[in-house]
Amino acid sequence: MAELLVHFGRNIVREQSDSQPGKHQFLNKPIDIHEVLSDDKSDSGSVIGIDLNEDTECTTERAFERLSNLQFLRIFGKGVNPQSMNYISQKLRVLIWLELPDLSTATNLQKFYLSYCSRLVELSLSIGNAINLQKLDLSHCSRLVKLSLSIGNVINLQKLDLSHCSRLVELSSSIGSAVNLQEINLEYCSSLVRLPFSFENAVNLESMNLKYCSSLVELPFSMRNLGRLSKLELKGCSMLEVNQANINLESLDELDLSDCSSLKSYHESSTDIQELDPWIGRISRLQKLVLKGMKKLTSLQQLPDSVVELDASHCFSLERLDCTFRNPGIHLNFKSCFELNQEAIDLIIHTPMMNITEMNITWKTEFTNHGRL
Known part of the structure; x- marks a missing residue:
C-alpha cells in the first residue's frame, strides 16, 4: 500500500509545476520539501503527501503545523526534527520514518513503519495515542528491548511486526488489550524468553510467527483460548517445550x-x-x-x-x-x-x-x- 501511494504521488508530481511547491499535493524533491517545511508563513494546505529520501536541514518543531491535510509521510533522510510531529495533521494515515517521533496528535494514524530504527530502545508512551493504528512495523530495530505499556491502548491494531528485534526480552502484558490483533511476527527475536499470559485476550489472532526465537522456553497456557489461531510457526525454537494443553488444537x-x-x-x-x-x-x-x-x-x-x-x-x-x-x-x-x-x-x-x-x-x-x- 505504501509503495502504491508513492507511485501515485510521483505521477501527480510530474504533472505539477515547479513554482509554489506549497500548492502541490505530493512533494518528493528535497529542495521543495525543505522550502515548504522551513517557510513558517507559506500556505501548504494542499500538500497531502511527502516522500523524502535525502538528508535535509529542518530543525523547527512546527515544520508540519501548516500541512493541515497531510495524509502520507515517508522520511528516509536525516535532518527533520522528530519533535515536529507534535504539530502533525490529524489526517495523517501512513507514517514511515527511521526516527521515533512523538505521536501525541496522531490519533488517526493507521500505518506506522519504523523498521531499521537503530536508535530505538523502548517504544514511546505516545504510541498509546495512535488509537486507530492498524499496522505497526518495528522490524529490524536491533536495540529495542521492550514495548511501552501504552501499546495496550492501540485497540485497533491488527498487524504487529517485531521480527529481527534481537534484543527484545519481553512483550508488555498490555498487549493482551489489542483484542483486534490478527497477526504477530516475532521471527528472530532471539532474546525473547516467554510470552505474556495476557495473550488469552487476543482472541482474533490468526497467525503467530515465532521462528528462530532461540531463547523461547515455553508457550503460555493462555494460548489455549486463541480459538482463531490457524498458523503457528515454531521453526528453530531450539529451547522450546510444548504442552499440548497450551495450544488450541481445533483451530490450527x-x-x-x-x-x-x-x-x-x-x-x-x-x-x-x-x-x-x-x-x-x-x-x-x-x-x-x-x-x-x-x-x-x-x-x-x-x-x-x-x-x-x-x-x-x-x-x-x-x-x-x-x-x-x-x-x-x-x-x-x-x-x-x-x-x-x-x-x-x-x-x-x-x-x-x-x-x-x-x-x-x-x-x-x-x-x-x-x-x-
Missing part, C-alpha cells in the same frame, strides 16, 4: 516444527525427540505440517486426514512411517531421509499425489542414487 491449519532440535512435550524426558507427541494427530483441521530438520526423529505416527502437505525433509534418522496418507491430493517431501525402511518407501511411492513437483523428482533421484529404488 498450519504448524511448523522444523529445526526444533530440543522439542519435547512436558510428558517427555528426552530433549532429542524421536517420536512426535500423539497430540499432533488430534489437530483435526491441520493442513500443513513442517518437520524439516528434526534430525533425531525416527518414526512418524498417524496424522490427521486433513493434512495436504507434509515436509519431513532432512529428518536424517527417520526410519518408520507408522501411518497411512489418506488424502489423495497430499504433497509429501522426504528429501534426504535415507534411513527410511522399505515399507516406508513403498508407502510413499504408492501414495497418490496431486502434483509431481521438482521436490518429488529430486527425492526419487536421491534414493535411486543410494540404491534404495
Whole structure:
C-alpha cells in the first residue's frame, strides 16, 4: 500500500509545476520539501503527501503545523526534527520514518513503519495515542528491548511486526488489550524468553510467527483460548517445550516444527525427540505440517486426514512411517531421509499425489542414487 501511494504521488508530481511547491499535493524533491517545511508563513494546505529520501536541514518543531491535510509521510533522510510531529495533521494515515517521533496528535494514524530504527530502545508512551493504528512495523530495530505499556491502548491494531528485534526480552502484558490483533511476527527475536499470559485476550489472532526465537522456553497456557489461531510457526525454537494443553488444537491449519532440535512435550524426558507427541494427530483441521530438520526423529505416527502437505525433509534418522496418507491430493517431501525402511518407501511411492513437483523428482533421484529404488 505504501509503495502504491508513492507511485501515485510521483505521477501527480510530474504533472505539477515547479513554482509554489506549497500548492502541490505530493512533494518528493528535497529542495521543495525543505522550502515548504522551513517557510513558517507559506500556505501548504494542499500538500497531502511527502516522500523524502535525502538528508535535509529542518530543525523547527512546527515544520508540519501548516500541512493541515497531510495524509502520507515517508522520511528516509536525516535532518527533520522528530519533535515536529507534535504539530502533525490529524489526517495523517501512513507514517514511515527511521526516527521515533512523538505521536501525541496522531490519533488517526493507521500505518506506522519504523523498521531499521537503530536508535530505538523502548517504544514511546505516545504510541498509546495512535488509537486507530492498524499496522505497526518495528522490524529490524536491533536495540529495542521492550514495548511501552501504552501499546495496550492501540485497540485497533491488527498487524504487529517485531521480527529481527534481537534484543527484545519481553512483550508488555498490555498487549493482551489489542483484542483486534490478527497477526504477530516475532521471527528472530532471539532474546525473547516467554510470552505474556495476557495473550488469552487476543482472541482474533490468526497467525503467530515465532521462528528462530532461540531463547523461547515455553508457550503460555493462555494460548489455549486463541480459538482463531490457524498458523503457528515454531521453526528453530531450539529451547522450546510444548504442552499440548497450551495450544488450541481445533483451530490450527498450519504448524511448523522444523529445526526444533530440543522439542519435547512436558510428558517427555528426552530433549532429542524421536517420536512426535500423539497430540499432533488430534489437530483435526491441520493442513500443513513442517518437520524439516528434526534430525533425531525416527518414526512418524498417524496424522490427521486433513493434512495436504507434509515436509519431513532432512529428518536424517527417520526410519518408520507408522501411518497411512489418506488424502489423495497430499504433497509429501522426504528429501534426504535415507534411513527410511522399505515399507516406508513403498508407502510413499504408492501414495497418490496431486502434483509431481521438482521436490518429488529430486527425492526419487536421491534414493535411486543410494540404491534404495
